[in-house]
Amino acid sequence: MTTREADRDDPLTDFHRRAMAFSGVSKAVHVAGAGPAVIVMPEMPGISPDVARFARWVRDAGFTVYMPSLFGTDGAFPTASYGMSVMKRACVSQEFRVFAGGGTSPVVDWLRALARQAHDECGGPGAGVVGMCFTGNFALTMTLEPSVIAPVVNHPSLPLDDPAGLELSPADAAAIQERFERDDLRALGYRFDNDRWCTGQRFAAYAALLGRRFDGRVVSGAAANTAPPPFFRDIVGTPHSVVTAHLVDEEGHPTIRARDEIITFLQSRLAVDADTTWPNTL
Numbered sequence: 001m002t003t004r005e006a007d008r009d010d011p012l013t014d015f016h017r018r019a020m021a022f023s024g025v026s027k028a029v030h031v032a033g034a035g036p037a038v039i040v041m042p043e044m045p046g047i048s049p050d051v052a053r054f055a056r057w058v059r060d061a062g063f064t065v066y067m068p069s070l071f072g073t074d075g076a077f078p079t080a081s082y083g084m085s086v087m088k089r090a091c092v093s094q095e096f097r098v099f100a101g102g103g104t105s106p107v108v109d110w111l112r113a114l115a116r117q118a119h120d121e122c123g124g125p126g127a128g129v130v131g132m133c134f135t136g137n138f139a140l141t142m143t144l145e146p147s148v149i150a151p152v153v154n155h156p157s158l159p160l161d162d163p164a165g166l167e168l169s170p171a172d173a174a175a176i177q178e179r180f181e182r183d184d185l186r187a188l189g190y191r192f193d194n195d196r197w198c199t200g201q202r203f204a205a206y207a208a209l210l211g212r213r214f215d216g217r218v219v220s221g222a223a224a225n226t227a228p229p230p231f232f233r234d235i236v237g238t239p240h241s242v243v244t245a246h247l248v249d250e251e252g253h254p255t256i257r258a259r260d261e262i263i264t265f266l267q268s269r270l271a272v273d274a275d276t277t278w279p280n281t282l
Contacts, residue, residue, distance in 0.1 A: 008077035008229075010049040014056070015067065022113035028069040029114065033059035036124035036270040038150075039066045039115055039142070043133030043241060044157075045086035045231055046072020050244035051132070054259070058130070061263045062272040064122045068114060070095075070107065070135065078245075083231030090134060091160075098134075100162035103169035104141050111138055112145035119147035126150065128266045132244065133157045136198070137167040140187060140206075143179055144172065150269035152262050153189040153206070155240050157197040164201035166209065173209060180213045187214050188265045190258050192239035192246070194221035217261070223254040 015030035030047070032055070040055040042048070047067060052075065059065045071093075072086040091098045095107035111129075119127040126149030131139035136156025142148045158167040166173065179185065187210060191198045203216040224239030224246040232245040239246050243262065247255040266272070 008049055010047075010052045010075040010077075012047070012052060012075045015052075015065075020068075020114060020117070022110050022117075025110055027110065028074065030055075030067040030069070030074065031064065032056075033062075033064045035062045035064055035122065035272055036127065037066060037115070037118035037122040038063040038128040038130065038266060038270075039068065039111065039118060040130045041068060041111070041132060041135035041138055042070055042072070043135065043155075043244060044071070044090065045078050045083035046070075046076060047074045048072075048076065048078045048229065048244070050229070050241070050247070054130075054243050054247075057259060058263065058266070061267065063128070063266065063270070064118070066114060066118045068111065078229045078231035080230040080234040084235055087235070096134065096158075097167055098158055098160055100159040100165045102159065102167070104172045105138065105158075105167060108138055108141045112142050112148075115142055115145045115148050125271050126269070128152070128270055130154065130262065130266075131156065132241065133197070140176060141168065141172055143185060143187075144175055149183070149185060150266050151185070151187045152265065153187055155191050155195060155198040155242060156189075156202060157240075160197075163199040164205055166202070166205050177209055180210055185213060186265075186269075188262065189214060189216040190242045190262075191216070191218055192221040192224055192242060193218050194238065195240050196238045197236065197240055217258070219254050219258055223248065225255075 015032045128150035129139045130152040132154040139151040159165045206214045221239035228245040
């Protein structure tokens with residue numbers, strides 16, 4: 001590991017690391033903040049410094065963030081070789097349905113239980129969930145847990161071999177559609193217009209499933225950070241991660257506007273007072 005890479009690792013010392021077990025399966029979850037619960041799920045290849053930065057923004061906007069460790073080394077800077085090795089392991093893991101026809105990933109059952117407990121611990125009208133990349137669609141499938149009322153679907157990449165596919169079993173798709181109508185839910189989504197991993201076909205499939213209840217927003221790929229970490233530069237190879245690796249942290253930038261819109265969506269659905277928490281605490 002080079003000095004530069006070591007300097008970029010995030011120790012996550014401002015989060016409380018908890019071992020949380022559901023149905024006999026224990027995973028590490030990094031928790032911080034106060035207020036209604038928001039589950040911030042990592043993108044491939046794990047809880048990178050950029051994912052943790054986004055989680056801190058959510059925390060500072062008035063929420064208790066629960067950041068589960070689903071793959072990779074927590075806090076590791078995503079080099080190309082490290083990221084590729086994590087991705088290969090995830091593709092053969094029993095927890096994920098990476099390719100078309102696999103249906104809903106089994107790990108979602110564990111994540112729904114996490115959302116249920118997080119809401120029990122934090123109170124409020126419900127829980128928010130933010131998925132990214134490999135976990136992007138999990139934000140939608142987690143809405144089959146009644147406590148989840150604010151799903152954000154960021155650049156969902158699964159299934160990898162079907163750009164128009166959704167990582168859903170037919171039964172879950174029907175149940176999600178019914179839940180959104182019954183409980184008047186909305187899902188917010190983001191992608192870059194030239195993202196090869198999350199295409200316009202995929203957002204069209206979400207719109208076909210949810211209709212007006214899916215708010216899919218598209219950011220110009222020309223606005224993406226041109227110097228992302230090596231995994232995103234060399235392996236992902238396309239604008240992809242709107243509010244993490246390809247975000248440009250400048251006031252008024254399109255990716256910062258996307259971040260702020262996500263925060264506002266979570267605040268409005270989870271009844272957080274934006275006037276007193278965001279962005280004044282940053």
